[in-house]
Amino acid sequence: MTKIAIILGSTRPGRNGAAVADWVLDVAKQRSDAEFELVDLALYPLPLLDEALPPSLGQYQNAHTKAWASKIAEFDGFVFVTPEYNHSTTGALKNALDYLYAEWNNKAAGFVSYGSGGGTRAVEHLRLIASELQIATVRAQVALSLLTDFENYSDFKPGPHHQPTVEAMLDQVVSWSKALQPLRAGA
Numbered sequence: 001m002t003k004i005a006i007i008l009g010s011t012r013p014g015r016n017g018a019a020v021a022d023w024v025l026d027v028a029k030q031r032s033d034a035e036f037e038l039v040d041l042a043l044y045p046l047p048l049l050d051e052a053l054p055p056s057l058g059q060y061q062n063a064h065t066k067a068w069a070s071k072i073a074e075f076d077g078f079v080f081v082t083p084e085y086n087h088s089t090t091g092a093l094k095n096a097l098d099y100l101y102a103e104w105n106n107k108a109a110g111f112v113s114y115g116s117g118g119g120t121r122a123v124e125h126l127r128l129i130a131s132e133l134q135i136a137t138v139r140a141q142v143a144l145s146l147l148t149d150f151e152n153y154s155d156f157k158p159g160p161h162h163q164p165t166v167e168a169m170l171d172q173v174v175s176w177s178k179a180l181q182p183l184r185a186g187a
């Protein structure tokens with residue numbers, strides 16, 4: 001069965017992302033076309049990239065890198081849940097992406113973002129990073145506003161109009177993950 005990770009890209013105390021990622025997982029678990037798992041970056045304490053060799057060589061030396069690589073290798077695709085910080089994604093998510101290479105290759109990804117402008121600029125940056133890691137990104141994207149989808153900027157209460165967008169994004173991630181499977185098998 002196709003396996004999709006929902007990667008929670010914020011590690012900040014009091015983060016809004018946990019509620020968003022749980023919501024995406026709840027929507028995803030209603031499906032029967034893939035298995036979904038929440039992967040919380042807070043549970044993978046990666047220091048700033050500390051491998052001596054480039055990730056593209058795949059010669060990881062540190063236990064934390066090997067554990068992260070093993071987890072990401074399990075999946076056929078990803079949904080990245082990210083806030084927008086200073087017109088980009090979080091340092092924690094960027095660092096986690098930078099740690100690996102082959103484990104990301106020939107897999108699909110979708111995005112759920114949140115912020116004052118829906119987190120769209122964070123996703124723009126993530127799409128560029130994903131391209132370099134040979135991750136195929138899907139068009140459908142969920143953009144949540146801190147102004148309208150969070151009460152007092154902290155209590156997540158998404159509007160019902162987001163549900164079809166989440167479902168469309170998941171449709172695309174699952175179908176692209178399956179379509180890329182022959183490329184992963186040949187690696």
